[in-house]
Amino acid sequence: MGGTRRQEILDAAIAVMAERGVAGLNLSEVARRVGIRQPSLYKHFPSRHAVYDELFRLAAQQQLEAARKAASAARPGLEALTAYVEATGRIALAQPVLAQLLGSRPVPDFEPSREAFRPSVEYVEDVRAHLRAAVEAGELAEAAAEDDAVALMSILVTGTLSQQLANEPNAAYDEGRFTRLIPQVLDMFVRFYSPGGPP
C-alpha cells in the first residue's frame, strides 16, 4: 500500500489516528513517520482538512465497492442485502479508524465535502434498493421499502458497528461480541417485516 508519497502520507495519517484518536491527527507526527519535514506535506495536501477529506472519500468509496461486490455475488433481495451488510461490517473492522471517521463525527472542525460524501449517499440508496427488491420478491412486507424501514436498518447496522468499534475495535469480525450478532440482527429485522406481518 505504499508507492506514491501521497499514499505514504495517507497511510501514516491512519496510523497516527489509530494511536491518538481520529481527532488526534497531527501533521508533524505524520511527517516524521514519512521521513520528511512537516512543511513538505503541504506540497501534497493543501491543508490538514484536505487530508481528512481524502481519507473520508477513500474510505467511503472502498466501503461502497466492497459492499457492492459482495452483494453482486448473491441472489437479489434478502440474500444480497445480507451480503451487503455483512461486507460493511467486515471492512469496518478491517479498517476501524476509517470506519470511525465515516460513522461518527469525532472531528469538530471537519465536515466532509460533497464529493467525499457522495459514496455514503449512494450507500443508503443501495440499501433502499435492496429492500425494494426483497419486497418485490415477496420476501418482505411492503412497509420494508419505506423510509422508516431504511432508518431502522441504519440503526441496526451503525448500532452494531459503533458498539463493536467502541468496545472491541481490534476483534475479528466473527468473534466480535457485537458483529458476530449480525445474522441475528438481520433475522430480527426480517421477521419484523415478514410478509403478512403486522407493521
Place this chain on the structure above:
Amino acid sequence: MGGTRRQEILDAAIAVMAERGVAGLNLSEVARRVGIRQPSLYKHFPSRHAVYDELFRLAAQQQLEAARKAASAARPGLEALTAYVEATGRIALAQPVLAQLLGSRPVPDFEPSREAFRPSVEYVEDVRAHLRAAVEAGELAEAAAEDDAVALMSILVTGTLSQQLANEPNAAYDEGRFTRLIPQVLDMFVRFYSPGGPP
C-alpha cells in the same frame, strides 16, 4: 442550575462543548464565560481531565436516575423495560452533549475513572434485570435473559441514539427521525424474543 461557582464552570463547559464539539473543551473559553481568569479554574478543578470526569460522572448518574425513576412507575417486566429505554432516549436528547460524552469516546486522552463509570455499569445491570423480569413474567422467551440479548438491546438503544445525535441532535424526542422509532425498535426486539419463538 447555577449557584456554586463549581456548577457554573460545569455549565459553561457544556456550552463550550456544544459549540466546539465534545473534544473541543477549552478552559480559557470556559473561564471567559464564567467571568474569571483561566488560572482561577484550577482552584475548582485540578485539571482539564477532572472537568471531563466530573461531567461524565454527573451525566451517567442523571441518566441512571431518570431511567430508574421512569421504570419504577411502570409494571415490572416489559413495561418497565420500555419506560427505562424511553427515559434514556429523552434525557439523551435533552442533553445531547453529555449523551455524546457518555456514548462514544470522542476525547482521545480522556478515559473516565472507575468512580465516574460506575453508573454506566449499573445501567447495563438494570437492563439485564428488566429482561430477566420479563422472562419470568412470561413476556419473553428464556433466551432474552442471556448475554446476546443484552448486547442486542444495547445495539438497539445506542444505535438509535447515536444516529439521532449525529444527524438531528437538536430534534425533539418524539419528532426525531430515529428516536421516534423507539417503539418499533422495542417491538422488533420483543417479537424476536416472543415466548415459544425460535431463537
Place this chain on the structure above:
DNA sequence: GTCTATAGGATGATAGAC
C-alpha cells in the same frame, strides 16, 4: 479564590532558497 505573569509546549501554515 482571584489575580498577573509566564513557563513550556504543541500546532497549522507560509516564505523563500535549493
Place this chain on the structure above:
DNA sequence: GTCTATCATCCTATAGAC
C-alpha cells in the same frame, strides 16, 4: 519536492502576590 526558518496562535498548567 524538499529543505530551513519562522510566524502566529493557542493551550494547559504553575508560581506567587493579594
